[in-house]
Amino acid sequence: LDRFLKIDVEPNLATYVCALVASGRVGCLSLGKGLHGLMLKKATLFSLESGNALIDMYVKCEQLCDARRIFNELQKKDKVSWNSMISGLVQCKRSNEAIELFYLMQTSKGVKPDGHILTSVLSACANLGAVDYGRWVHEYIVSSGIEWDTHIGTAIVDMYAKCGYIETALEIFNGIRSKNVYTWNALLGGLAIHGHGHESLSCFEEMVKLGYKPNEVTFLAVLNACCHTGLVDEGR
Incomplete structure (x- = not known):
């Protein structure tokens, strides 16, 4: 924040918005709050764009009460x-x-x-x-x-x-033309939590056969399916 204040050119609305977005991305709540405090001193820095940036920053820093307060204060959303x-x-x-x-x-x-x-x-x-x-x-x-x-x-x-x-x-799954690993995980996860172990394993095998690369969520879903249906050997 000190570096932000020491720049030669006075920060404008766009500068504050960019800084708030960056604060949210790295989860730096202290910087985000500092920027918000500076903005409160200048009414010209408040707009729909800056309000959205503040909401986004507080949400990403898991400060939902502050985010909701800014959201409620926006006259136009x-x-x-x-x-x-x-x-x-x-x-x-x-x-x-x-x-x-x-x-x-x-x-x-x-x-x-x-x-x-x-x-x-x-x-x-x-x-x-x-x-x-x-x-x-x-x-x-x-x-x-x-x-x-x-x-x-x-x-x-x-x-x-x-x-x-x-x-x-x-x-719905079969009707999606362009699937990704998250689409497969969604189906695998549902099969797993509802005890369809064999169907989950078949789905996993089809996924790999078609060239999709499983991630951690994929393996957790398959292991979950094996646990729920007693497929110990398959889980190993």
Whole structure:
């Protein structure tokens, strides 16, 4: 912060926004708070862009109360504001609050959810086992014509799989043209936690056969499946 204050040219709004983004990325709360304190002294430094940067910084530093306070103080919110706050709540295991905030977003005017926001909401539904709400989000994506990319597809598979709707998860999974390791992990994880050990191993073998490189999450899912179904030798 001292170096920031000693630069020859007086920092402008863009400088503060960049510094806040950097603070969030490295998780440096002290710097982020220091920048926020300096901004409070100059009303001209407050805008939607700087407000979003503050929310993002506090979320990444896991200071959700501060993030929510800034969010509530924003007179105008855009998709970035809503996405930062909703995704932050999901990441910090506060999925109920994330869904409540999404509901509040729907009742507000001017901002419609995009794929990033809906992916976070689907993750919240998966964490809570809220399949009915998750199904509504799925139907909303289809009816709204939102572009169906790998991230959204994976989130839908993850939601149905974790909620125990394996057949639906498989149907969605098979319809995704461009899969990645996270898509496979979503299906494997659902199979594992619901006791489908043999299916999980078959899925894993198919994944490797097709050239996808497993990661730590993949192996944990397969080992979990083996443990739940007594497949000790396979787990070894």
